[in-house]
Amino acid sequence: MHMLSQFNRKTICIISSALLLALLPMLATLAGEPYLVSLFSRILIYALAAASLDLILGYGGLVSLGHAAFFGIGAYTVGILAHHDFEETALISWPLFIPGSDSGLVAWPVAILVSALLAAIIGALSLRTRGMHFIMITLAFAQMLFFFFVSLEGYGGDDGLTLFSRNTLPGLDLGDDVQFYYVCLALLGAFLFLAGRLVESRFGMVIRGCRESEKRMQSLGFPTFRYKLLCFVIAGGAAGLAGALIANQVEYVSPGLMHWTRSAIILVMVLLGGSGTLYGPVLGAAAFLLLEEVLSIYTEHWMVYFGPVMILVVLFARHGLFGILVGKENRHG
Amino acid sequence: MLLFIEQILNGLQLGVTLFLMSAGLTLVFGIMQVINLAHGSFYMIGAYVAATVTALSGSFLLGLAVALPATAVIGMLVEAIVLRRLYKKEHVDQVLATFGLIMFFNELTRIIWGRQPLFMDVPSWLSGSVELIPGIPYPSYRIAVIGVGLLVALFLYLMFTRTRIGMQIRAGASNREMAGALGINIRLLYTLVFGLGTLLAGLAGVMAGPILAVEAGMGESILILTFVVIVIGGIGSVRGAFIGALLVGMVDTLGRAFLPALFRMFLSSAHADGVAASVASMSIYILMAIILIWRPQGLLPAHS
Amino acid sequence: MAEPLLRIKSLCKSFGAVRACHDLSLDVHAGEIHALIGPNGAGKTTLLNQIAGDLSSDSGRIFLTGQEITHLPLYRRAPLGLARSYQITSVFANLSVEENMLLAIQAHHGHSFRFWGRGLKDPQLLAELGPALEAVGLSERAETIAGNLSHGEKKQLEVGMALACKPQLLLLDEPMAGMGPGGSIELSKLIRKLKKEMTILLVEHDMEAIFSLADRITVLVYGEVVATGSVDEIRSNPAVRQAYLGEEN
Ligand SMILES: Nc1ncnc2c1ncn2[C@@H]1O[C@H](COP(=O)(O)OP(=O)(O)O)[C@@H](O)[C@H]1O
Ligand SMILES: [Mg+2]
Numbered sequence: 001m002h003m004l005s006q007f008n009r010k011t012i013c014i015i016s017s018a019l020l021l022a023l024l025p026m027l028a029t030l031a032g033e034p035y036l037v038s039l040f041s042r043i044l045i046y047a048l049a050a051a052s053l054d055l056i057l058g059y060g061g062l063v064s065l066g067h068a069a070f071f072g073i074g075a076y077t078v079g080i081l082a083h084h085d086f087e088e089t090a091l092i093s094w095p096l097f098i099p100g101s102d103s104g105l106v107a108w109p110v111a112i113l114v115s116a117l118l119a120a121i122i123g124a125l126s127l128r129t130r131g132m133h134f135i136m137i138t139l140a141f142a143q144m145l146f147f148f149f150v151s152l153e154g155y156g157g158d159d160g161l162t163l164f165s166r167n168t169l170p171g172l173d174l175g176d177d178v179q180f181y182y183v184c185l186a187l188l189g190a191f192l193f194l195a196g197r198l199v200e201s202r203f204g205m206v207i208r209g210c211r212e213s214e215k216r217m218q219s220l221g222f223p224t225f226r227y228k229l230l231c232f233v234i235a236g237g238a239a240g241l242a243g244a245l246i247a248n249q250v251e252y253v254s255p256g257l258m259h260w261t262r263s264a265i266i267l268v269m270v271l272l273g274g275s276g277t278l279y280g281p282v283l284g285a286a287a288f289l290l291l292e293e294v295l296s297i298y299t300e301h302w303m304v305y306f307g308p309v310m311i312l313v314v315l316f317a318r319h320g321l322f323g324i325l326v327g328k329e330n331r332h333g
Numbered sequence: 334m335l336l337f338i339e340q341i342l343n344g345l346q347l348g349v350t351l352f353l354m355s356a357g358l359t360l361v362f363g364i365m366q367v368i369n370l371a372h373g374s375f376y377m378i379g380a381y382v383a384a385t386v387t388a389l390s391g392s393f394l395l396g397l398a399v400a401l402p403a404t405a406v407i408g409m410l411v412e413a414i415v416l417r418r419l420y421k422k423e424h425v426d427q428v429l430a431t432f433g434l435i436m437f438f439n440e441l442t443r444i445i446w447g448r449q450p451l452f453m454d455v456p457s458w459l460s461g462s463v464e465l466i467p468g469i470p471y472p473s474y475r476i477a478v479i480g481v482g483l484l485v486a487l488f489l490y491l492m493f494t495r496t497r498i499g500m501q502i503r504a505g506a507s508n509r510e511m512a513g514a515l516g517i518n519i520r521l522l523y524t525l526v527f528g529l530g531t532l533l534a535g536l537a538g539v540m541a542g543p544i545l546a547v548e549a550g551m552g553e554s555i556l557i558l559t560f561v562v563i564v565i566g567g568i569g570s571v572r573g574a575f576i577g578a579l580l581v582g583m584v585d586t587l588g589r590a591f592l593p594a595l596f597r598m599f600l601s602s603a604h605a606d607g608v609a610a611s612v613a614s615m616s617i618y619i620l621m622a623i624i625l626i627w628r629p630q631g632l633l634p635a636h637s
Numbered sequence: 638m639a640e641p642l643l644r645i646k647s648l649c650k651s652f653g654a655v656r657a658c659h660d661l662s663l664d665v666h667a668g669e670i671h672a673l674i675g676p677n678g679a680g681k682t683t684l685l686n687q688i689a690g691d692l693s694s695d696s697g698r699i700f701l702t703g704q705e706i707t708h709l710p711l712y713r714r715a716p717l718g719l720a721r722s723y724q725i726t727s728v729f730a731n732l733s734v735e736e737n738m739l740l741a742i743q744a745h746h747g748h749s750f751r752f753w754g755r756g757l758k759d760p761q762l763l764a765e766l767g768p769a770l771e772a773v774g775l776s777e778r779a780e781t782i783a784g785n786l787s788h789g790e791k792k793q794l795e796v797g798m799a800l801a802c803k804p805q806l807l808l809l810d811e812p813m814a815g816m817g818p819g820g821s822i823e824l825s826k827l828i829r830k831l832k833k834e835m836t837i838l839l840v841e842h843d844m845e846a847i848f849s850l851a852d853r854i855t856v857l858v859y860g861e862v863v864a865t866g867s868v869d870e871i872r873s874n875p876a877v878r879q880a881y882l883g884e885e886n
Contacts, residue, residue, distance in 0.1 A: 144618035221715025307437030
């Protein structure tokens with residue numbers, strides 16, 4: 001009986017938030033606040049980044065403090081492709097001539113691939129370690145990338161790159177905020193659905209087992225490294241897609257997108273919402289960005305309040321907002 | 334050649350600053366098993382306090398004398414109020430809470446001191462330069478920084494090898510249960526170690542004050558370098574931190590100074606500078622990656 | 638004589654100054670229940686850890702069906718037919734009982750790079766799940782979170798997971814400790830039944846159970862083998878009586 005009521009609460013929460021998000025552009029128009037649409041696009045994009053981090057953090061137990069690297073690299077992929085397309089120069093001129101592109105059908109999959117590839121390299125190195133080492137190493141590699149782009153004068157260095165316009169998609173006008181919003185919503189929905197299947201599949205079971213005890217998994221015969229690496233790569237690819245979207249939303253990319261504080265903020269979103277739930281991070285992203293929006297109306301120094309709030313969350317509300325809404329799941333740890 | 338020696342000294346100076354930062358933090362990691370992102374905040378606090386006191390009194394030494402106990406006391410308070418509650422929590426909680434501390438301290442300094450960076454003058458008695466090696470003048474202040482750093486290293490070495498408290502700390506770093514079984518007052522020890530760490534971070538901040546701009550967020554850039562040092566040296570090992578700090582200081586400084594010339598031998602100069610800048614900015618991370626592949630636990634891990 | 642299923646040759650392992658395993662040689666033959674006894678700290682768990690691959694050895698060699706496994710990584714030993722239970726139960730505390738069991742089953746069903754179908758609805762896995770839970774009497778508790786099980790039930794799950802791996806050689810580390818008399822009797826029955834399917838290396842303190850179950854017994858003291866033999870041989874061995882049984886009484 002208890003299980004059932006918990007299940008219902010969860011379903012009700014998810015359905016009602018999905019409905020709210022689906023109707024949001026309409027509500028925003030009714031309320032005369034069209035600005036809300038772009039704020040919520042931003043929320044959806046960060047929700048995607050946070051949910052992808054939840055795959056490795058919440059399910060895999062891997063505390064990566066470098067997730068913004070993949071977010072940033074996805075954004076830069078879109079930015080660089082658009083830059084060459086606009087300047088009509090070659091992305092690569094030898095041995096093949098490869099031009100830039102402003103098509104979402106090209107740029108977004110490439111963004112996913114590039115960030116997944118990067119995740120494979122960073123993951124292969126950092127997954128050799130665990131615990132505190134892993135945290136510091138993912139952080140360090142992400143910072144390396146940050147400094148790399150800062151020093152990359154050809155693509156704007158510190159100042160970043162401005163996009164001439166948003167990417168194109170056949171039959172859609174992404175320049176229109178509402179259409180762009182629905183594209184973000186659809187992609188987030190698709191990711192949540194696929195990731196939801198993933199964590200319950202055999203693969204997901206292995207990942208969840210690794211979170212509990214990697215050694216025990218190995219003693220059952222699982223070569224855990226490969227599974228964790230693939231999970232890291234999948235999460236990296238999804239973060240890359242989120243990056244591609246953020247580049248489109250603000251039509252600007254800069255190294256700041258992959259600064260370690262951005263990684264930390266994505267992590268905050270996951271924990272604020274509740275890790276290991278996929279939907280929690282969506283809630284966390286919304287809560288964080290809305291809170292930032294509201295608090296900064298009252299004071300420019302909102303962080304001086306938000307910092308202690310985070311400490312209180314750690315000490316007293318470990319299950320996050322989703323845990324509070326849905327009811328704490330009857331699990332250990 | 335002149336340039337080379339000067340750059341070696343610059344590398345040494347960065348190295349000892351990193352050592353001051355990492356010596357305390359690696360102990361906090363090793364002994365309390367807590368990941369503390371807020372260590373850079375104490376570097377910042379040290380710099381701000383020293384800059385303010387120096388500006389008011391006109392005495393750098395007074396600034397130093399106020400800043401050191403101030404960071405140590407603030408550090409111990411933070412340990413007692415926040416960190417202590419995190420020891421038994423998961424790493425991810427520690428990350429979140431100490432990130433909260435960073436946000437708090439950064440914003441607090443903005444409220445108190447504003448958004449404009451403060452500048453600290455080199456004290457007049459250290460403002461000249463000396464020829465340590467004949468024909469190579471080098472700023473006295475920087476030499477003083479190197480000297481202080483090396484003295485602290487010596488002091489820590491003696492403390493860990495010759496004194497009771499030092500050995501207790503080392504026992505705690507390599508085996509917590511054992512230290513507890515030996516009847517060491519763990520709680521007090523933790524607070525003291527944390528205070529020592531923040532004092533050293535404060536010292537690093539004070540000394541960086543006249544060289545860098547004192548501003549909110551200054552702690553974070555050095556924090557990441559400190560992490561690289563700790564990963565290279567091995568968590569919990571002060572000796573590892575010393576070696577790691579010097580390595581990182583040298584590789585970073587020499588990379589920035591000499592990679593452009595090196596790359597100009599192969600590439601056109603416009604290209605060479607760009608590539609060199611990129612590679613130099615990544616050099617210490619590449620160093621870290623190589624060491625990780627070779628020894629995932631760092632050069633001198635405390636727990637083996 | 639046929640080649641032993643497990644052959645250990647001059648194995649050594651030290652923790653600092655503690656010699657937990659010293660020049661230890663031991664054969665376990667296919668089909669037997671081989672009991673490993675010895676006082677606390679004798680090095681029994683350390684030996685199992687080395688066989689299973691949880692610990693590396695300082696020197697010496699380990700063979701399973703003639704193949705050397707001394708340096709084989711942990712995860713490559715299970716596919717060769719090795720499974721174990723831990724003395725300190727190490728079930729996945731945040732997963733349900735059935736999920737725990739499923740992982741053990743999944744482990745020997747080929748690779749797990751399958752991303753779509755739900756593990757808990759996979760007919761291939763489910764076919765083995767029911768009997769596996771049944772075998773250790775946990776059918777009723779399938780949906781309970783493993784961390785909420787009683788100590789005895791955790792031990793049952795632990796053993797059940799090892800069984801679900803369908804090993805050739807099963808290593809059991811004090812499976813009856815803390816189980817209560819009812820549980821011990823159940824488990825003794827189960828072990829006797831398993832004898833037909835697999836070889837068992839059993840570490841146990843319950844002498845009554847040992848004497849009734851074991852085919853052969855090895856006595857370990859301070860990391861060294863004091864004696865190996867049949868139950869009667871061990872019972873009457875004066876060195877054993879003095880070194881071990883003497884202590885017990
Ligand atoms: N990880 C370890 N580190 C240090 N000493 C250990 C470790 N594991 C076991 N020992 C020591 O090795 C000896 C054998 O322990 P163990 O194999 O657990 O004995 P048993 O299982 O027979 O009770 C003991 O003295 C124990 O203290
Ligand atoms: Mg034991």
